[in-house]
Amino acid sequence: MSIQRRPVAVVTGASSGLGRGFAIRLAARGYDLVVVARRRARLEELALELRAEHGVAVLPLSCDLARPGAPARIAQQLADSDIRVDALVNCAGFGTAGHFAAEDPDRVEQEIAVDVTAPTLLARLLLPDLMRSPHGLLLMVSSTASHQPVPSLAVYAACKAYVTSLSAAIWQETRGSGLRVLALCPGPTDTEFFEAAGSDRFKVGRVAGVDEVLDAAFRVIDESDAPVVTVGLRNRVQALAAKIAPLRVSLALSERATGGKVPVSA
Incomplete structure (x- = not known):
């Protein structure tokens, strides 16, 4: 597969939700795509759709990112196909609750x-x-949960805090290179995330639509050089409050928002 005539974007988690949305938006902007997810059939459907609607080349890569060595295998497949990447959207992810x-x-x-x-x-x-790349873009999908520890979502919030921190550090390290780096922090979004998590504890506040989150992301990509964007005014206010409030207060509010204490035996 040769897809060097246009810029190439790799999108993980592309079988549904925000990942699928990013793939569609990037195809509409003239990017060829490498779409990554576990569900091969969904990737093939997406590839057919993008080829037909936008005339772009699409390479579906079925891969379970939970398996050791998965990133290296993806990179090797790209190298073997002589694909040089211009944009990476790390969208794959899931959460556990309790x-x-x-x-x-x-x-x-x-x-x-x-x-x-x-x-x-x-x-x-x-x-x-x-x-x-003159089109260099690294977009890391994080979460509003990254702005404070969240009891009952402890691992998920800690993971996303790492993603936001890493993205901001890469943004600083690569300033002046032309690479655009952005950590996207949406709140609850209308995707399959809640079904996969098996819990409504993630539905803290208003649930945004996929297009609303994508619009916010591309607005910042196109118009700003910010390293982190939190989607939604209420979420931005809450993020600011979490930074200035004493940790015990922030923890108590987060615990209340996710449904209170959970028995150890749950």
């Missing part, structure tokens, strides 16, 4: 692999290409 003492250790390990390890290594492996 008291930390009752979490399934195997599921927590998968959560950290998908939410932390995979985006970190993909960003590192593809960063040389991104920095050489």
